[in-house]
Every structure is written in C-alpha cells, then in structure tokens.
Amino acid sequence: MTLGTHPLYGPVDDVATQAGHVGHPPRVGFFTDTSVCIGCKACEVACKEWNAVPEDGFNLLGMSLDNTGMLGADSWRHVAFVEQPRRLGRQDGGVAGLPVGPSSTSYAAGVVAGRLRQAERGGGELGTAPLDPGVPGGGPPPPGGADRMDFRWLMLSDVCKHCTHAGCLDVCPTGALFRTEFGTVVVQDDICNGCGYCVSGCPFGVIDRRPTDGQAHKCTLCYDRLRDGLEPACAKACPTDSIQFGTLDELRDRARGRVAQLHALGATEARLYGDDPDDGVGGCGAFFLLLDEPEVYGLPPDPVVPTRDLGRMWKAAGVAALALAAAAFSVFVEGRR
Amino acid sequence: MSWSGDGSREAAMVPPAEVDTYYGRPVLKPPVWKEDIAYYFFLGGLAAGASLLAAGADQTGRLRLRRGTRLGAVGAIGLGAIFLVRDLGRPDRFHHMLRVAKPTSPMSVGTWLLTAYAPLAGTAALAEVLPRRWRRTTLGRLVDTAARPAGVAAALAAPAVAAYTAVLIADTAVPAWNEGRDLLPFVFSASAAASAGGLGMLVAPPEEAAPARRLAQYGALVELVASRQLERRRSPSVEAYLTGDARRCLTRARGLTAGGVLLSMLLGRRSRLAAAVSGAALLAGGFYERLGIFRAGVASTKEPRTTVRRTPQAPART
Numbered sequence: 001m002t003l004g005t006h007p008l009y010g011p012v013d014d015v016a017t018q019a020g021h022v023g024h025p026p027r028v029g030f031f032t033d034t035s036v037c038i039g040c041k042a043c044e045v046a047c048k049e050w051n052a053v054p055e056d057g058f059n060l061l062g063m064s065l066d067n068t069g070m071l072g073a074d075s076w077r078h079v080a081f082v083e084q085p086r087r088l089g090r091q092d093g094g095v096a097g098l099p100v101g102p103s104s105t106s107y108a109a110g111v112v113a114g115r116l117r118q119a120e121r122g123g124g125e126l127g128t129a130p131l132d133p134g135v136p137g138g139g140p141p142p143p144g145g146a147d148r149m150d151f152r153w154l155m156l157s158d159v160c161k162h163c164t165h166a167g168c169l170d171v172c173p174t175g176a177l178f179r180t181e182f183g184t185v186v187v188q189d190d191i192c193n194g195c196g197y198c199v200s201g202c203p204f205g206v207i208d209r210r211p212t213d214g215q216a217h218k219c220t221l222c223y224d225r226l227r228d229g230l231e232p233a234c235a236k237a238c239p240t241d242s243i244q245f246g247t248l249d250e251l252r253d254r255a256r257g258r259v260a261q262l263h264a265l266g267a268t269e270a271r272l273y274g275d276d277p278d279d280g281v282g283g284c285g286a287f288f289l290l291l292d293e294p295e296v297y298g299l300p301p302d303p304v305v306p307t308r309d310l311g312r313m314w315k316a317a318g319v320a321a322l323a324l325a326a327a328a329f330s331v332f333v334e335g336r337r
Numbered sequence: 338m339s340w341s342g343d344g345s346r347e348a349a350m351v352p353p354a355e356v357d358t359y360y361g362r363p364v365l366k367p368p369v370w371k372e373d374i375a376y377y378f379f380l381g382g383l384a385a386g387a388s389l390l391a392a393g394a395d396q397t398g399r400l401r402l403r404r405g406t407r408l409g410a411v412g413a414i415g416l417g418a419i420f421l422v423r424d425l426g427r428p429d430r431f432h433h434m435l436r437v438a439k440p441t442s443p444m445s446v447g448t449w450l451l452t453a454y455a456p457l458a459g460t461a462a463l464a465e466v467l468p469r470r471w472r473r474t475t476l477g478r479l480v481d482t483a484a485r486p487a488g489v490a491a492a493l494a495a496p497a498v499a500a501y502t503a504v505l506i507a508d509t510a511v512p513a514w515n516e517g518r519d520l521l522p523f524v525f526s527a528s529a530a531a532s533a534g535g536l537g538m539l540v541a542p543p544e545e546a547a548p549a550r551r552l553a554q555y556g557a558l559v560e561l562v563a564s565r566q567l568e569r570r571r572s573p574s575v576e577a578y579l580t581g582d583a584r585r586c587l588t589r590a591r592g593l594t595a596g597g598v599l600l601s602m603l604l605g606r607r608s609r610l611a612a613a614v615s616g617a618a619l620l621a622g623g624f625y626e627r628l629g630i631f632r633a634g635v636a637s638t639k640e641p642r643t644t645v646r647r648t649p650q651a652p653a654r655t
Contacts, residue, residue, distance in 0.1 A: 008441065063360045070362060080359060167510060173444035174430075175437040193433040194426015196369035197444050200509035200638075205365040214426025298359030300644050306508045306515055307441055313504045313518045320503070320522035321496035324530055327555045328389035328492070331548040332397050 009308040011277035012164050019179035027183030028226065029285035030235065030243055031251040032157055033258055034297075035270060037242040039065060039155040043077040046237035050222065051076065054212065064153075070298065071158055073210035076219040077234050080297050082154040088291070089267030091152070156288065156297045157234070157243055160185070160206045160219035161274055164282030165305040168198035168207050168218075176216070183248070184221040184285060192216050203281065203303035221285070248285060255289060267291065273299060280304030358641040365510055365638040373420040375631035378502045379532065379624045380417035381451075382525060384410040385499035386533020386552070388458050392492035393548055394541075395485055402549065404465045405540025406533070407488065411462035414455050414498075443505040447498075454498050457491035460484060499529035506634060512574035512644060513637035514630075520570075523563040524630070528623045530556025531594055535619025538601060538612040546612060550605050553619055557598040561591060564626065577637035578629075586629030593622030 006018065016024040047053065056074035061067050064081035071078045116123035166185045169177045176191035177198060187198075187207075194214040198207050207218040222232035230236070235245035244251060255272055262270035269291050274284030280303050294301045358364075368374075387410035394403035422431045435452070439445035464484030471477040503525040507518035514521065534553025538546050564587065568578045577583060597618030604611035637643050 006441070066360075072366075082359070170441040171444065171508060173437070173439060173442045173448060174433040175439065176433070191430075191433055191436070192427070193430035195434070195444060196424075196426065197442070197509075199366050200368045200370075200511050202366065203510040205363065205510075205638075208366050209369045209426050216426075295358060295364075295641075298362055298364060298641075300364045303510075306510050309515075309518055310441065310443075310504075310508055313443075313507045313522070316519050317497075317500040317504045317522035317526075320526040321500040323523075323559075324386075324496045324499055324526040325389070327530055328386075328393060328496075328552060331551040331555070332393035 007165075008170070008310055009165060009305065010282060012282055015164055015179060015183045016181050021179075021181040024181035024183075026247040026249070027285065028221070028246065029162060029183075029248045029251060029287070030159060030221070030232070030245055031255050031287060031289070032159065033242050033244065033255070033289045034154065034156040035242075035258075035262060035267065035289060035291060036240045037079070037155040037157060038240055039079055039081055039153070040239060041068075041079050042237040042239060043157045043234035043243055044068060044075070044079060046233040047077045047219075050225070050233035051220070053217075054210075071160070071204075071206045071208075071218075073208040073217040076159065076217075078158045080154075080156045080158055082292070082296055084152050084154060084292070085150055086152055087150050088152040089262070089265055152291075154291055154297065156290070157238075158297070158299070159234070159286050160221075161204055161281070161287070162219075162221060162285030163305065164277065164284070165307065166281070167201035167203055167305045167307065168216075170305065170307040170310075171197045171201035173197060180223055180226075182221070182223075182226050184223065184226075186220045186223050187216055187218060189215060189217075201306060203300060203305065205300075219286075251287075255287065258289060262289075280308065361641060363639050363641050364644040365512075367635050367638045368509075368511060369426070370631075371424055372628065372631060373424040375628045376624075377417040377420045377424075378506075378525070378627040378631070379528075380413040380420070381502055382499045382529030382623065382627070383532040383536060383620070384413035384417065384458065385454075385495035386529040386531075386556070387413065387536055388454075388461075388488070388491040388495040389530075390533050390537050390549055390552065391461060392488045394545075395488050397548075399541065399545040399548075402537055402541035402545045406537055406549075407458070407462045407465050409533075409536045409540060410458045410491070411455075414451070414458055418451070418455065443501060443508050447501045447505055450494060450497055450501055454491055454494040457487045457494065460487035461491055496526065500526045506630075509634075511634045511638050512572075513577040514634040516570065516572045516574045517567050517630075520563050520567045521630070524560060524567060524626070527556045527559035527563060528626045531560055531598070531619050532556075532623035534601075535597060535616040535623070538605060538616035539620070543606050543609055543612050546605070549616075550601050550612075553601060553616075554598055557594045557619065557622075560594060560626065564591070564630075567630075573643045574637045577633040577640070577643070581632070581636055583629045583633035583636055586625045586632060590622045590625035590629055593618045593625060595622075597622055 012018055015027060053074050053076060059067060061069055064083055066081045068075050068078045162184045169185050173195060174191050174193055176188045180186055192215040194209055196209055198216050199209055207216050209216050225232055231245040235243045252275055255275060259270050259272060271290055273290050273294050274287035277283035387406040391403050391406035391410060422428050425431055434448040438449055461484050464480050467477055467480055500522045503521035506514040507521050509515055530552050534549045534556055537549025568575060597615040600611055600615035605615055
C-alpha cells in the first residue's frame with residue numbers, strides 16, 4: 001500500500017529522499033559479521049560511554065556470558081552468547097592426532113600414584129618426561145578426542161536495525177522519531193512524550209521506554225558522530241571488525257563476499273539476515289551474518305512492519321464504523337414505527 | 338554436576354540448547370501501556386456509542402435518553418482522555434501529539450479525531466446542564482442553538498472514534514493484536530454499541546429506551562460472534578486469548594454481555610430495575626471485553642514462540 005508518495009512496504013531505493021531530504025549523503029548502516037565476533041563487549045561499552053546511556057543494573061543473568069539480556073532503552077548494543085554442541089564449519093582444534101582423553105580417571109590416577117612412589121626421587125626427577133606406567137595397557141591414552149571439539153560459541157552484537165520501513169517511525173504520533181539524511185532512524189529527546197507506541201510498533205523488540213525519564217530511546221547510529229564524519233562508537237571500538245560501518249550498498253557487497261568465503265571454508269550455515277530489500281521491513285540498515293537460525297540469537301525469523309497492512313486495517317475499521325452508524329440509525333427508524 | 342561412573346565420558350557442561358529461542362526470552366517488548374489504555378478503549382467506545390444514541394434521541398424527542406447519553410458521552414471521553422494522558426511517559430508533553438498529523442500513525446489519526454469529537458460532544462452536553470438563568474444570555478442561547486448541530490457532528494465522528502482504537506492496536510507487532518486486525522474493528526465497534534445501549538437503559542426510563550435496547554442487542558450479537566471468530570483463528574497467537582487473565586476477562590465479558598442483553602429482552606421493557614441491571618451488565622461486559630483483549634496482547638508478546646513460529650501469510654502488497 002502506498003500513502004501519497006510514501007510506500008508502506010517493499011523495497012525503497014532512497015529512503016532519505018522519500019523522507020524529504022535533498023542532496024543527502026548515501027544511506028549508511030552496519031554489517032555485523034558474527035563469525036568473527038569474540039564477545040568482548042567493547043561495542044556495548046563504547047556505545048554507553050559515547051551516548052551517555054545510563055547503567056541499567058549490574059546483574060548476572062545466568063545466560064552464558066550474556067549479562068545484558070536484550071536490547072532496550074539502556075542497552076543499544078547487546079552481545080548475545082549461545083553455546084552449542086556442534087562444530088563450527090570444519091573447525092579443527094588440532095587435537096585429533098594427540099593422545100587426549102578423559103583427564104582424570106581414578107584408574108589412571110591410581111597407576112600414576114603407584115609408579116611415582118616407586119620412582120627414584122618420588123618422581124621429582126621426571127620434569128616433563130613421561131612416566132612409564134609399567135603395566136600392560138597403562139600407556140598414554142589413545143589418540144582421539146576429536147569429538148570433544150563438537151562445541152561452538154555463537155556471539156552476535158545486536159543493534160537497532162534502522163529498517164527501510166521502520167515500525168517505530170511509522171506509528172510515532174509526535175514526530176519525535178524521524179528519518180535522518182543518512183537513512184537512519186532517530187528519536188528526538190526533546191519531542192518524545194513517552195506514548196509507548198513505538199515500543200509495540202517494532203517487530204524486533206528493540207526500542208523501549210526508559211523508566212527514569214519516561215521517554216523512548218534506542219540506537220541513533222551515532223547521529224552526532226556521523227554528522228562529524230566519524231564512524232559510530234561501537235564500530236570504532238570493535239577489535240575484530242565484526243561490526244563494520246559503511247554505506248549500505250558497499251556493506252551488502254562485502255557481506256555477500258564474506259558469505260561465499262565462509263561457504264567455501266565449510267561453514268555452509270552462514271547466511272545473511274536483514275540484507276534483503278524484499279523482506280518484511282524493506283531491508284535493514286543494520287544487517288547481520290548469522291551461523292544459525294535467527295531465533296537462536298533472539299531475532300525474529302520473519303519480521304514484518306505492522307504498517308504493511310494499515311490500508312487493510314482501515315478498510316475493516318471503515319466497514320465496522322459504517323455498520324455501527326447504520327445500526328444506530330436503524331434503531332431510531334424502527335422506534336418511530 | 339554428575340559424572341558418568343567410570344569417568345570415560347564427561348557429563349555435558351551445557352544444558353541441551355533451546356533450539357528455537359534465545360534462553361526462552363521474548364523477542365518482542367511487551368507494551369509499556371498500562372491497563373489505563375484498556376480503560377480508555379472502553380470509555381472511548383462508550384462515548385462514541387452514547388453520542389450516536391444522543392443524536393437519535395434528540396431527533397426523536399426522547400429527552401431523558403438524550404440527556405443521559407450526552408452527559409455519559411462527555412463524561413466517558415473526558416475520563417478516557419485523563420487515562421490517556423496519565424499513561425504517557427511524559428504527561429506534561431501530551432500536547433506534542435498535536436505537533437503533526439501523521440496518517441501512518443493511528444494514534445495521530447485518533448488524536449485528531451478526539452480533538453474534533455470531544456468539543457462537539459462537550460457542546461451538546463453543555464446545553465443539558467446549562468442553568469436556567471444562563472440560558473437567556475447570549476452565550477447561553479448560542480450553546481442552546483449549537484447543541485443540536487454539535488450533537489449531530491459528534492455522532493458523525495463517533496463511529497470512527499469507536500473503531501480507530503482497533504486499528505491502533507492492530508498496527509503493532511503484538512502478535513495477538515496484529516493477527517486479529519480483520520476482526521478487532523468489528524469487536525470494538527460492536528462492543529461500543531452494546532456498552533452505549535447499556536448506558537441508555539441505565540439512564541432513561543424503559544419507555545424511552547427502546548432504541549438503546551435494540552442497539553445493545555445488535556452490538557452484543559456482533560460482539561459475541563466477532564470475538565468468537567477472534568479466538569478461532571488458526572494462528573499461534575490465538576493461545577493468548579484462550580489462557581490466563583485474558584481468558585478469564587473474556588469469559589466474564591461474554592457472560593455479562595449475553596446475560597445483560599437477554600435480561601433486557603425479557604424484562605427491559607417492563608421493569609426499570611431490570612433495565613438498569615442489564616444496562617450495568619452490558620457496561621461491565623464491554624469493559625471486560627477490552628481488558629481481555631488488552632491482556633491477550635500483552636501476554637502474546639511475552640511468549641517467544643508466538644513470534645518465532647512462522648505464520649503462513651501471503652504478503653499483502655498492494
């Protein structure tokens with residue numbers, strides 16, 4: 001559906017022009033490559049520091065190393081940690097040919113203790129030399145242990161997606177949320193009156209109202225830094241370039257290349273999330289390379305901007321309203337008979 | 338941590354991974370709206386239905402029905418507006434709603450609807466309470482003259498006031514609301530009719546309240562059918578309507594609405610008391626209907642599987 005010149009769904013070539021910006025810079029965004037994220041949380045810290053986002057409690061959540069929980073008014077970057085009993089691509093821990101095994105069986109401990117007692121200086125002369133267990137079958141454990149590498153850690157630094165069709169922006173009744181010349185979506189602190197509509201409008205559960213000031217807050221893609229020609233604080237702080245900042249077109253190219261590279265390396269589960277202009281939000285300004293299904297990271301698999309169906313909703317409401325008017329009219333007409 | 342006997346295998350250090358959610362956490366944010374908003378949905382619908390009845394009563398000379406519904410409409414919309422402002426994170430900035438008129442935001446559309454509707458309903462009600470000695474003043478005569486056209490204009494805006502709140506909640510990512518988008522406007526409009534019918538029975542004597550009784554009957558019938566349909570959709574979010582607090586509210590709403598309307602059909606014409614009781618039951622039924630739908634929406638955001646399970650939907654691109 002289209003409202004004037006404003007499409008509510010589907011791909012949009014130039015979001016900033018559509019929002020009324022003239023002579024604007026190219027649309028920018030983030031490409032977050034989770035395959036190189038090391039979970040250092042420098043992005044979370046840099047974001048809080050630069051944007052003066054208040055602390056929201058120092059808590060241990062019991063969710064692996066994730067003590068942030070989810071994005072919210074006071075967490076504009078959130079590093080998710082997922083532990084899985086499977087191998088990452090053709091990952092090789094280098095232990096396949098080595099004698100590794102269970103590290104402390106009572107049998108092994110008993111044998112070693114007995115031999116040590118018999119050794120010349122109680123074993124003190126051995127250094128790192130092996131101890132001959134002296135019993136049949138008591139040699140070093142057999143090579144193997146490759147199966148012990150069937151473990152991987154997924155880490156993802158989540159952030160506002162800066163959607164092409166942003167649910168929060170569409171429903172904001174005050175104009176506090178707006179589309180910047182960079183194609184990003186930002187809340188104006190001096191306008192927001194905390195109606196909370198954006199919180200329910202976001203299909204990703206990103207934006208939230210801060211209890212202390214009653215207003216909605218989320219990632220601004222460091223609007224102030226962009227205007228000064230700087231990259232956002234999180235991307236600047238990321239030590240592995242898991243968070244890459246740039247123009248959206250370039251990032252999409254780069255991301256496709258990275259996926260091909262990972263597929264060639266055996267990580268066939270690598271896929272992009274949020275890069276497709278044909279998806280339910282018209283493509284995200286901040287998109288991701290994932291190594292599992294989106295829901296594993298807490299992302300919705302099929303996000304759709306609620307406004308997609310606005311025309312249909314108003315049509316249903318129009319029919320219902322007309323029916324109400326007709327009913328109200330008819331009850332008095334009958335009354336006259 | 339338990340070890341498996343002979344030490345030949347390590348116990349799993351990590352519990353089996355939840356395959357389809359992130360530690361069972363919700364994907365969506367639950368609405369930050371308090372139940373004030375549900376109260377407003379009820380009151381806004383009541384006001385709208387009451388304005389429709391008031392305009393009809395004015396045209397057909399039912400003065401007590403007119404007086405009760407005009408005052409009811411302005412009271413309900415006034416109280417509703419208080420709930421709306423109270424629910425803002427920054428109530429002092431409520432007027433920021435008037436900075437823009439934004440067709441993509443049902444809340445903005447609603448703001449302007451209310452801005453038009455409330456003063457009209459207020460003008461009509463003012464004529465009812467104007468003290469006799471003020472009627473002869475110029476201003477008093479103006480109010481008296483303006484009451485009827487204002488009442489008609491309020492009635493013209495009223496159906497939109499009753500229905501827009503359904504679009505307001507349907508146009509969210511809240512699964513139970515968004516997926517009910519085709520039915521919610523009918524539930525809301527019909528519930529508005531039933532509530533206003535109830536108010537009419539409460540405030541007007543039975544001989545004047547025939548239109549109110551009929552409006553309540555139509556409304557209750559459509560409300561019961563539409564809300565039943567809402568609970569029979571094939572979608573993961575339907576669970577939210579069928580369990581917990583939402584279920585309890587909706588069951589109560591159904592009982593009160595059906596009971597109220599049956600009582601009014603049986604005794605509403607003869608007994609003032611029975612009419613009042615059934616009117617009150619209809620009002621309570623409308624209240625619980627909105628509260629139940631509100632709570633179902635909130636509950637549906639807290640369950641990650643509702644969001645994560647892919648609902649088969651044809652893209653409605655137009």
